[in-house]
Amino acid sequence: MTLLDLANPSRFLSLAARLLPWLAAITVALLVVGLYLCATAPDDYQQGATVKIMFIHVPNAWLSMFVWTIMSVASLGTLVWRHPLADVAAKAAAPIGASFTFLALVTGSLWGRPMWGTYWEWDARLTSVLILFLMYLGLIALWRAVEDPSRAARAAAVLTLVGAINIPIIKFSVDWWNTLHQPASVMRIGGSTLDRAFLIPLLAMAVAFSLLFVTLHVAAMRNEILRRRVRSLQMQQARGYASEVPAGNAPSQIAGAAS
């Protein structure tokens, strides 16, 4: 099956129906393994047991950026290739990305209070992630505000691509500015500085959360396709009703006569 075949929403629904049970089962299994590794990981010599917050904070933070990147690629699909599922993919990903970003902020604050002595600091990393969260909310609001999906799709695609400039700013903020947030310790030139005792649970949770995103995204895309099918049928129903009503009894005239 090629990408072109998946452009057909019915084919996508068929594939999603076959994939979702497997994706859900593998995600649950990986989450169980990841949580076991988190529970049995040793305490850090500086952070103590609060290192366990990192095992959920870091995957959420990675996914907050990854989801926007996926949405940016989908937005290119909407604007350049006009792929029928591109806007569906972007719209379905936004609430999931917003949730991961919210969780990155919350878990980061809960780690920061005992380790830094504060829940929040207006440093470059924290502020740029907060901006990302607000951009997710703005994008969701835009999709809800514009009724016509094709018009909303183009506006949202432009906004998503403009917002993509924030992704490298988030990633490199800890290198470009003097921040309270520590620099990259896993994805860095020269390899990870983390000990294997922490790296393995962290990567296990990162894979589990990535699969959780894929599962939720496929399910949310299926819902969005059905929502558009409902809208299309409702419009067809309204057109059919309008053609059946005699000209003198059009709803606007009836409403005008009643007032």
Place this chain on the structure above:
Amino acid sequence: MIDLGPYASFIATSYFAVALVVGLLIGWIALDYRAQKARLRTLEQSGIGRRSGRSPMDIP
């Protein structure tokens, strides 16, 4: 029982927050799926069909 040290409440709250938000997300997606299927069923019962001739409820 795992000893989470003096900051156990911060760790427990973090994991609880993640479980809650992920649970809400899963619940919202599941309820949305049921709602869309119910709307399609209502449209089918009112005699509205797709241009392809297939049933609106033709969900694999």
